[in-house]
Amino acid sequence: MxxxxxxxxxxxxxxxxxxxxxxxxxxxxxxxxxxxxxxxxxxxxxxxxxxxxxxxxxxxxxxxxxxxxxxxxxxxxxxxxxxxxxxxxxxxxxxxxxxxxxxxxxxxxxxxxxxxxxxxxxxxxxxxxxxxxxxxxxxxxxxxxxxxxxxxxxxxAARLTVNASPEPVRKGKAITVAGALTRANWDTHKYAGY
The missing domain is CATH 2.60.40.1930 (Macroglobulin (MG2) domain)
Known part of the structure; x- marks a missing residue:
């Protein structure tokens, strides 16, 4: 094809x-x-x-x-x-x-x-x-x-997403930051982890 x-x-x-x-x-x-x-x-x-x-x-x-x-x-x-x-x-x-x-x-x-x-x-x-x-x-x-x-x-193309929790953040408390870096996969036509 x-x-x-x-x-x-x-x-x-x-x-x-x-x-x-x-x-x-x-x-x-x-x-x-x-x-x-x-x-x-x-x-x-x-x-x-x-x-x-x-x-x-x-x-x-x-x-x-x-x-x-x-x-x-x-x-x-x-x-x-x-x-x-x-x-x-x-x-x-x-x-x-x-x-x-x-x-x-x-x-x-x-x-x-x-x-x-x-x-x-x-x-x-x-x-x-x-x-x-x-x-x-x-x-x-x-x-x-x-x-x-x-x-x-x-x-x-690449995408980077980031999120911090909990929200709202309280002074002196721990926060967790999570994110994902994905890139376009032209073979599957979806974004996948990179």
Whole structure:
């Protein structure tokens, strides 16, 4: 089932944009003068997921081309290589990017991904790679795709609970403090002791 989920997510990513090369040719690709100048994932913060709730993750891809920027894309992936048989996790956007013109040659594209803890498992916690790409304006379709532009940490959420008793506390009397540290388990979709 995990393999089917990865392949389905990857297929969705491929269908979303003309920027993504077929999986058999999944290598960095540059055509023309298009350049990526920065990629920011989740505002520069780690991605922390609980057990069931999806979380919207924003990725911004900024770049330049003499003709300007038309479209951007980004995919988060976990595995040895960006090829279906080497992937064990993919988070792809369900919709197209929204690009904003900064000036005649520069654009910033915003991509929103729904990170779903039900589509990943404990073994995928850690560093994920960011595939990023930009498509330039014009007929030549200048573009750039970088399979591993940067990495981002995807972490299991943790909870700490603490309680002191008895309440109210009386001066000079003993109190008992109890607590629990639990962490999201993506395999069982429950919080468990840590």
């Amino acid at each position: 995990r393999t089917r989920t990865v392949v389905a997510a990857l297929s969705g990513a491929v269908a979303l944009s003309a920027l993504v090369v077929p999986a058999a040719q999944a290598a960095d690709k540059v055509q023309g003068d298009t350049k990526i100048t920065s990629v920011t994932v989740n505002g520069g913060k780690d991605i922390v997921l609980g057990t069931t709730a999806k979380k919207k993750i924003t990725i911004t891809v900024t770049g330049t081309d003499p003709k300007g920027i038309k479209e951007g894309m980004a995919v988060l992936w976990h595995g040895k290589k960006f090829e279906p048989e080497h992937l064990d996790g993919v988070m792809a956007p369900p919709r197209e990017s929204k690009c904003t013109k900064v000036n005649a040659t520069t654009g910033t594209c915003k991509i929103v991904i729904d990170a779903n803890p039900r589509e990943i498992w404990n073994g995928t916690a850690g560093k994920w790679k960011v595939m990023a790409g930009l498509l330039a304006n014009g007929r030549a379709e200048d573009h750039i795709i970088v399979n591993a532009y940067k990495t981002v940490s995807v972490k299991r």
